[in-house]
């Protein structure tokens with residue numbers, strides 16, 4: 001066989017091998033690395049977006065003797081695809097297992113790229129949501145319906161920008177947004193194929209990986225991933241480095257569930273948003289914030305103001321030393337949620 005013919009055959013085999021995993025999704029183009037992998041322990045990485053691709057949430061991955069376990073898979077099929085490509089630069093071991101900390105779009109919308117033999121593990125509630133109407137929920141709807149307007153806005157700013165460096169920066173942002181939209185169009189929410197109700201433990205060589213549901217909080221089905229030997233916990237949005245969104249939350253129960261988190265033995269938190277941290281007092285600060293959001297919004301509701309108005313007036317500024325709070329106000333989606341909980345519209 002001539003060398004060129006041989007290359008064609010090898011090339012065809014390569015294409016077939018790739019296709020057995022998943023077709024490359026739309027919207028994966030980007031410049032430079034899409035992720036920064038922060039190594040927190042031997043074989044344990046916190047993956048944070050660089051801004052060259054829309055990834056939104058953070059993921060984490062655990063390299064074991066023979067495989068890789070991924071915790072969360074970002075905002076789109078494209079983001080998850082690129083994550084797998086970049087993980088290949090760290091290890092050639094296969095990703096056999098994905099854990100979804102919860103159903104939200106920025107943590108579970110990469111699920112569809114994994115081959116059927118990959119175990120996707122999540123809480124029963126996470127499966128239920130991804131099987132039903134997770135993309136009809138306000139959090140995702142607000143996000144995805146905002147993308148075309150964001151793209152138009154960037155195009156207008158590019159057209160009127162005179163400074164070359166500023167223009168180039170806007171052009172990158174435009175590319176990121178357009179690729180994200182292209183990937184969202186291919187979205188097929190894919191639920192976990194393995195579920196748990198309270199706890200599950202994976203053993204991989206010397207590693208023990210505990211998946212634990214600590215009670216309702218950020219959603220009705222958040223799990224945290226605890227590595228007891230390494231004293232690392234991956235918390236998704238149950239505990240972030242800032243303020244988690246509250247659109248599907250149970251703020252009062254969340255405080256109690258965070259007490260259960262405090263009882264676990266860890267010294268490093270890899271959150272679903274923001275940088276890794278070691279300071280456990282952040283949990284106390286966040287509990288205090290949750291208590292006050294609840295009491296402040298309920299107080300306004302008792303006064304008879306609308307949820308929209310309560311969102312503007314709720315004053316949490318006393319928490320500004322610990323969280324990015326500029327002035328009075330909470331996201332409308334949080335006030336609406338608390339109104340719905342008080343009215344019994346959500347159970």
Ligand SMILES: [Zn+2]
Nearest residue numbers: 102104237245
């Ligand atoms: Zn979330």
